[in-house]
Amino acid sequence: MLYKGSCHCGKVAFEVQGELGMAMRCNCSICRRKGALLWAVPHETLNLVAWGDDLGRYTFGKAQIAHRFCRTCGMHPFAEDVSQGDERSAYVNINCLDDVDIASIEVLEFDGRSA
Structure with missing residues (x-):
């Protein structure tokens, strides 16, 4: 499925292809504060369509x-693994996706504080 998302002001916009079955809540020092x-x-599978x-x-x-x-707006729509290679990941903040029922998504707790 193709999902579209953006920051609050729309200056950073993206599309992501995949099946959204679950998300994770990380407790590292930045993710805990962002609430992503x-x-x-x-x-x-992450395609930026606007960023400048x-x-x-x-x-x-x-x-x-x-x-x-x-x-501009300070929103954190995604993060990226900085490694080079085929196993590189992106971490999309599903709160920034259009038309997603967040309450229907299973959320796993991730102990990023200890990683």
Whole structure:
């Protein structure tokens, strides 16, 4: 299924292909504060359709994940695995997807604080 999503102001927009069966709530220091519900997908299934100079990048700790945000509205629509290779992942904030019934999605707890 093709899902469309964006930040709050729409300057960062994307599409992602896949079956949204579950999401995870991470308790690391940034995800806990953002309150994001993340859907892990192969990176190649994430297609940016609008971003310009508005897509910011933030890393911390071991810098393994690039947390992406809109420089205009501050929303965090997705994050990316910064490794190079075929197993690279993207983590879509399902709260930023259009027409998704969040209450119907199973949410798994992920202990990112200990990772």
